[in-house]
Amino acid sequence: MRDQVFDSRRGAISRLPLFRELSADEASQLISQVRELRLDKGQILFNKGDIPHGFFVVVEGRIQLAFPSEQGTERVLELIKPGESFGEALMFLDKAYPVFAQATQDSLVLDVPGHTMLGLLEKDSRLARKMLAGISMRMHELITNLETCSMRSSTQRVACMLQHQAPDKSLNEYEIELPAAKQTVASQLNLTPETFSRVLHVLSDAGLIEVSGRVIRVLDAEGLRRIEI
Amino acid sequence: MRDQVFDSRRGAISRLPLFRELSADEASQLISQVRELRLDKGQILFNKGDIPHGFFVVVEGRIQLAFPSEQGTERVLELIKPGESFGEALMFLDKAYPVFAQATQDSLVLDVPGHTMLGLLEKDSRLARKMLAGISMRMHELITNLETCSMRSSTQRVACMLQHQAPDKSLNEYEIELPAAKQTVASQLNLTPETFSRVLHVLSDAGLIEVSGRVIRVLDAEGLRRIEI
DNA sequence: CGCTAACTTGACAAATGTCAAAACATGTGG
DNA sequence: CCACATGTTTTGACATTTGTCAAGTTAGCG
Numbered sequence A, B: 001m002r003d004q005v006f007d008s009r010r011g012a013i014s015r016l017p018l019f020r021e022l023s024a025d026e027a028s029q030l031i032s033q034v035r036e037l038r039l040d041k042g043q044i045l046f047n048k049g050d051i052p053h054g055f056f057v058v059v060e061g062r063i064q065l066a067f068p069s070e071q072g073t074e075r076v077l078e079l080i081k082p083g084e085s086f087g088e089a090l091m092f093l094d095k096a097y098p099v100f101a102q103a104t105q106d107s108l109v110l111d112v113p114g115h116t117m118l119g120l121l122e123k124d125s126r127l128a129r130k131m132l133a134g135i136s137m138r139m140h141e142l143i144t145n146l147e148t149c150s151m152r153s154s155t156q157r158v159a160c161m162l163q164h165q166a167p168d169k170s171l172n173e174y175e176i177e178l179p180a181a182k183q184t185v186a187s188q189l190n191l192t193p194e195t196f197s198r199v200l201h202v203l204s205d206a207g208l209i210e211v212s213g214r215v216i217r218v219l220d221a222e223g224l225r226r227i228e229i
Numbered sequence C: 001c002g003c004t005a006a007c008t009t010g011a012c013a014a015a016t017g018t019c020a021a022a023a024c025a026t027g028t029g030g
Numbered sequence D: 001c002c003a004c005a006t007g008t009t010t011t012g013a014c015a016t017t018t019g020t021c022a023a024g025t026t027a028g029c030g
Helices: A002-014 A024-033 A112-123 A123-149 A156-162 A182-190 A192-204 A223-224 B002-014 B024-033 B112-124 B125-149 B154-164 B180-186 B193-205 B221-225
Strands: A035-039 A044-047 A054-060 A065-066 A075-080 A100-102 A107-113 A174-177 A208-212 A216-219 B035-039 B044-047 B054-059 B062-065 B076-080 B099-101 B109-113 B174-177 B209-212 B215-218
Touching: A002 A024, A002 A107, A002 B112, A002 B174, A024 A107, A024 A112, A035 A075, A054 A112, A075 A182, A075 B125, A107 A112, A107 B193, A112 A123, A123 A156, A123 B076, A123 B112, A156 A192, A156 A223, A156 B125, A192 A208, A216 B125, B002 B024, B002 B109, B002 B221, B024 B109, B035 B044, B076 B125, B076 B180, B109 B112, B112 B125, B154 B193, B154 B221, B180 B193
Parallel strands: none
Antiparallel strands: A035 A107, A044 A100, A054 A107, A065 A075, A065 A100, A174 A216, A208 A216, B035 B109, B044 B099, B054 B109, B062 B076, B062 B099, B174 B215, B209 B215
16 A cells, blocks of 8 residues: 555656656655645645645646735736646745645645755755756746736737737637636736627737637737737 | 956956855956956947847946836836846856847956856856856846836836835835936836825825935835735 | 536726925036 | 026826725635
């Protein structure tokens, strides 16, 4: 029974990009020190201001990182998908969580203690490089995100987001599926759901996109780029 | 003459947090491959969309990273001060610069080639850890920044910024100096200079702050926290 | 099939941006 | 040390965008 758990974790871990190339020894060390957490939809993993003890890897489900706000209005920063990790950056700093983390679906995450990871990093320069790459990637996305949010008008923000979601930047026509409920996407764009809804309508009327539920078909990417207001 | 240059670079490099604990060998390798760049005020170091070949360390002056915008309106993302570096994250990704970099004063920066740094990182796990810490720090600031910008009202944004600048979060009264011209700070808050000016006036009238030029004295941090609109 | 949550629509108020001009700094050269 | 030129900040009047509230519609799920 014990070995079964061990093996299933080994399987899960070896499938994670960050840990794919660990030696058998390293993997064993990691597995014995990692904790598995099952989260129900809506469950909070940590709150803003909590003290971090390590970082997390999402195996199944989806975790959202967000800023709380008095009136319950939250501002979603990012959605973490299976295979991705979060909270690494805080292992190297002496700071509290700047966001809270919540499962938006039933989820399974690994809780990797900080000292375990720091120990592995010291010995394995390839792992260090992977972690650097991972954090860098995250940072790049954050910047892209911030660029989108600093566009003046709501229409530009939505158009900008639609372009960033493109599977291939050279395509002029493509289809995307919003990564979350419209409310959530609106929040990421720093818009109210109402405004977001109206903007989608305007872009539809202009013949630039077609909306059906969460699926959006971009008909004229070039046109989206030219939007002035 | 050659040795003088070499020695001055060694001095500059050994004073940078990232490179402080390099071995003599490593330092020499670095020094011989690093390029010194002198930038005049206003000069562009790279444009958005350019291909990175390494990263930069600021020795003197100030470099701003910003998003361009059609009408010349730029959105300032961050200001890099002496001792800090930027562009590291892109060494690990295959992406173009998402921002442009410009000197806001006469500046001296070191251009560290990517392969040089990657070589050092492979051998020196302490350096890798420092770089992880550096990038993490940057990411944390970016998130703080993003939190500030997602506050609903302009007044809250400014109040939030004033709190983040506090030398000690427990103080209820303190003095700060804006890190740049008001225009620039406004841009970082995603506000027009006009709105920023008006907000400062409102906070002054409310007796929460005192403004004199770039120096702002916060009289009631608790009051800033309570701002609703 | 009914319940809840998500989304859309409309009418309205309020906050913020825009434009233009004036006041204020700052630095340069005589 | 002054006068001028340049750049920055402030102020005012105004238009516009976006958020708010409330109600209606649709969709998803047990």
